[in-house]
Amino acid sequence: MQAVSKTYTLANGVSIPSIGFGTWQVQEGPEAVDSVKAALEAGYRHIDTAQGYQNEEGVGKAVKQSGVKREDIFITSKLTNGIRGYENTKKSIEDSLRRLGTDYMDLFLVHWPVPVNFKDQWQHMNAESWRAMEDALKAGKIRALGISNFRKRHIDELLKTAEIKPVANQIRLCPGDKQEDTVNYSREQGMLLQAYSPLGTGKLFEVPELMDIARQTGRTIAQVALRWSLQRGYNPLPKSITPKRIKENLDVYGFELTKEQMDRINALEGVVGYSADPDHITW
Numbered sequence: 558m559q560a561v562s563k564t565y566t567l568a569n570g571v572s573i574p575s576i577g578f579g580t581w582q583v584q585e586g587p588e589a590v591d592s593v594k595a596a597l598e599a600g601y602r603h604i605d606t607a608q609g610y611q612n613e614e615g616v617g618k619a620v621k622q623s624g625v626k627r628e629d630i631f632i633t634s635k636l637t638n639g640i641r642g643y644e645n646t647k648k649s650i651e652d653s654l655r656r657l658g659t660d661y662m663d664l665f666l667v668h669w670p671v672p673v674n675f676k677d678q679w680q681h682m683n684a685e686s687w688r689a690m691e692d693a694l695k696a697g698k699i700r701a702l703g704i705s706n707f708r709k710r711h712i713d714e715l716l717k718t719a720e721i722k723p724v725a726n727q728i729r730l731c732p733g734d735k736q737e738d739t740v741n742y743s744r745e746q747g748m749l750l751q752a753y754s755p756l757g758t759g760k761l762f763e764v765p766e767l768m769d770i771a772r773q774t775g776r777t778i779a780q781v782a783l784r785w786s787l788q789r790g791y792n793p794l795p796k797s798i799t800p801k802r803i804k805e806n807l808d809v810y811g812f813e814l815t816k817e818q819m820d821r822i823n824a825l826e827g828v829v830g831y832s833a834d835p836d837h838i839t840w
């Protein structure tokens with residue numbers, strides 16, 4: 558079994574396994590239970606879900622059935638776009654805990670900064686949600702607070718009222734989509750970068766440069782992309798419902814990309830398109 562021995566330490570001292578298992582588009586029910594169980598069996602100890610993925614119950618069941626102790630698993634969920642404000646956020650945290658079958662989440666993120674329904678008052682609504690998240694953290698229901706898809710302008714707004722600073726920003730980071738301004742600013746503010754869609758949601762596999770580096774290293778393209786992510790200091794969250802790939806994506810600690818290989822990947826631009834502009838999303 559490939560143990561995830563490597564961890565990052567978040568700014569508040571909480572330890573987080575350096576690779577997480579992604580669950581977007583994993584169907585609630587047997588698919589969620591089976592894939593998360595396969596991930597835990599393969600050695601993942603960090604599961605990334607969200608209220609919006611509608612699979613928190615499956616994640617919770619898999620955790621219970623896996624036999625792995627709850628305290629050995631890092632669970633992230635996210636506040637969905639339809640919910641903002643103090644009371645609604647407080648209730649939705651309770652709902653997530655109930656669906657996950659746990660009394661705490663390790664990390665809870667604001668999923669998007671500017672939900673379509675709160676476009677005119679996102680600053681205030683995020684501030685109120687954050688206050689509920691801070692209270693949940695103080696009550697021991699969440700161990701760390703973070704954000705997702707936030708760019709500098711959204712971070713600055715949040716920091717105007719936040720008492721507890723976010724310790725992670727989860728954004729799309731993969732070869733060709735490096736979001737350097739957001740990465741640098743998030744780091745200046747003490748946040749870990751969680752790399753979502755580290756395989757470009759499955760679109761990276763035809764990129765000639767990656768095919769070439771995979772040949773050079775005797776690794777797969779997925780492994781090369783994940784290794785690149787780790788070597789840039791990100792926390793990649795690969796998703797798969799295929800047991801063989803679930804294992805493959807964790808087997809990335811035993812090799813290293815050379816500086817030349819890293820430079821070649823760093824030079825890629827837009828090979829799988831760019832991240833959605835969070836100010837103009839329609840959800």
Ligand code: NDP
Binds near residue numbers: 705754806
């Ligand atoms: P990924 O970049 O992880 O790619 C997943 C796709 O690649 C699936 O089609 C999967 O197929 C395929 N795949 C996985 N491993 C391999 C492999 N070794 N070889 C070949 N194909 C492979 O996609 P996501 O966009 O899902 O991102 C990962 C996670 O990041 C999400 O699941 C979610 O947890 C998080 N995320 C967060 C967002 C946010 O707004 N905060 C937004 C998007 C994602 P299959 O499953 O069929 O095996």
